[in-house]
Each structure stands twice: as C-alpha cells, then as structure tokens.
Amino acid sequence: SQTIHQWPATLVQPVGSPLSLECTVEGTSNPNLYWYRQAAGRGLQLLFYSVGIGQISSEVPQNLSASRPQDRQFILSSKKLLLSDSGFYLCAWSVGTSGANEQFFGPGTRLTVL
Amino acid sequence: AQSVTQPDIHITVSEGASLELRCNYSYGATPYLFWYVQSPGQGLQLLLKYFSGDTLVQGIKGFEAEFKRSQSSFNLRKPSVHWSDAAEYFCAVGSTFSGGYNKLIFGAGTRLAVHP
Numbered sequence: 001s002q003t004i005h006q007w008p009a010t011l012v013q014p015v016g017s018p019l020s021l022e023c024t025v026e027g028t029s030n031p032n033l034y035w036y037r038q039a040a041g042r043g044l045q046l047l048f049y050s051v052g053i054g055q056i057s058s059e060v061p062q063n064l065s066a067s068r069p070q071d072r073q074f075i076l077s078s079k080k081l082l083l084s085d086s087g088f089y090l091c092a093w094s095v096g097t098s099g100a101n102e103q104f105f106g107p108g109t110r111l112t113v114l
Numbered sequence: 115a116q117s118v119t120q121p122d123i124h125i126t127v128s129e130g131a132s133l134e135l136r137c138n139y140s141y142g143a144t145p146y147l148f149w150y151v152q153s154p155g156q157g158l159q160l161l162l163k164y165f166s167g168d169t170l171v172q173g174i175k176g177f178e179a180e181f182k183r184s185q186s187s188f189n190l191r192k193p194s195v196h197w198s199d200a201a202e203y204f205c206a207v208g209s210t211f212s213g214g215y216n217k218l219i220f221g222a223g224t225r226l227a228v229h230p
Contacts, residue, residue: 032216042222042223043204043220043221043222043223044158044204044220046217046218049217088155090157090158092158094216096216097210097216098146098208098210098216099146099207099208099209099210099216099217100146100163100165100208100216101208101216102148102160102163102208103216103218104160105150105157105158105159106157107156107157108155108156108157110155
C-alpha cells in the first residue's frame with residue numbers, strides 16, 4: 001500500500017533562517033506531487049506541483065522554492081524565512097491526469113517562524 | 115475559473131443530531147467533487163468523491179453527499195453525528211490540466227464542533 005511521510009512534524013525557526021521540509025512517498029511510481037500551505041483559520045493554498053523528477057511548477061510567487069531530486073521525494077525550501085511563512089505545510093500525491101483522481105495527503109509539518 | 119464556496123465557517127451541533135455541510139462550486143463542465151476531513155494537527159482524509167453516475171454518494175464514517183447540478187451544490191450529510199466527527203471539512207473540485215497533472219481547488223473549510 002502507498003504511504004506518504006513528512007518531516008519534521010513540527011519546526012520553530014527564527015526569521016531569516018533557511019528551511020527544508022521533506023516529503024517522501026512509498027508504494028507508487030511517478031506520482032504527481034504537491035505542496036500546500038494552510039494558514040491559521042484558512043483553506044489550503046497550492047504552492048508547488050511536480051509531474052516528474054526535476055519538473056516543478058509554482059502556483060504563487062513567494063519566498064519558497066521546491067525541488068524533486070528523486071521520483072518519490074519532494075522538498076520545500078527557503079533561503080530566508082519570513083514571519084508570513086508560518087503555517088501548516090501539507091504534501092500530497094496523486095497519479096494520472098484525470099481530475100477524478102483524488103490526492104492523498106501526508107500528516108503535515110507545523111512551521112512557526114519567530 | 116473554477117471555485118468552491120463553503121458558506122459556513124463554523125457549525126456546532128449536538129451529538130446525535132443530523133448534519134449538513136454546504137458546498138457550492140463553479141465549474142464549466144461536469145465537475146469532479148470531493149469531501150475531505152481534517153482532524154486537528156493532521157493531514158486530510160478523503161471522505162467521498164463524485165465523478166459520474168448516481169448523484170448520491172456514500173463515503174466512509176457514515177457520511178454521504180448529494181450532487182445537484184441545478185444548484186451547483188455538493189452538500190455533505192450525516193444522519194447522526196458522533197463526538198469524534200468534530201473536525202474541519204473541506205470540499206474540493208478536481209480538474210485535469212494540460213501539464214499532465216490533476217489539480218484540486220479547495221473551499222475555505224467548515225469547522226464542526228460537536229456538543230455532548
């Protein structure tokens with residue numbers, strides 16, 4: 001069966017520090033991968049998606065970047081964190097191109113920038 | 115552009131009472147519709163989805179949803195709520211994009227509180 005892992009689960013970082021959040025998927029090949037951010041009391045905002053190794057698309061311009069060095073690994077990074085980067089970060093995967101295919105979500109990373 | 119509206123930000127019900135969470139969508143073609151649930155501090159779990167056929171869809175944990183094209187709605191229902199149903203619920207519409215991936219557009223969510 002497929003599983004999705006995210007780490008760390010919780011992170012507290014000072015403003016201006018770098019960031020690296022990791023997401024890995026097991027049990028599937030060539031998944032579509034997604035990074036979402038969920039700010040307090042708000043819905044999910046799609047940040048990045050990837051359809052293959054090295055292929056990253058950004059939904060919104062911001063202080064973050066993403067990379068996909070391996071088929072089932074997706075990394076969210078920042079060189080210098082801002083206060084506004086605080087939030088709950090969710091990684092998700094799906095397969096295929098049909099809009100009928102659901103996305104499967106990881107447990108999330110709670111990021112607090114102080 | 116596709117969009118999803120969940121009109122109710124917070125809903126409180128008593129345990130054992132019935133529940134209906136509203137969802138309205140804007141989409142040009144036949145939509146793919148989803149309901150997800152998120153417990154505090156957790157990821158999202160799929161409750162049910164609709165993509166064709168019977169407009170009444172059964173999901174996990176005793177939930178069901180009805181697709182009404184004329185009203186552009188996909189409301190989530192449960193006949194008797196349990197305390198463990200307290201969570202945030204997200205409605206989403208799915209799309210296929212030429213870039214070779216599928217995308218979900220989420221509503222802002224409805225937070226459900228259950229009184230004993």
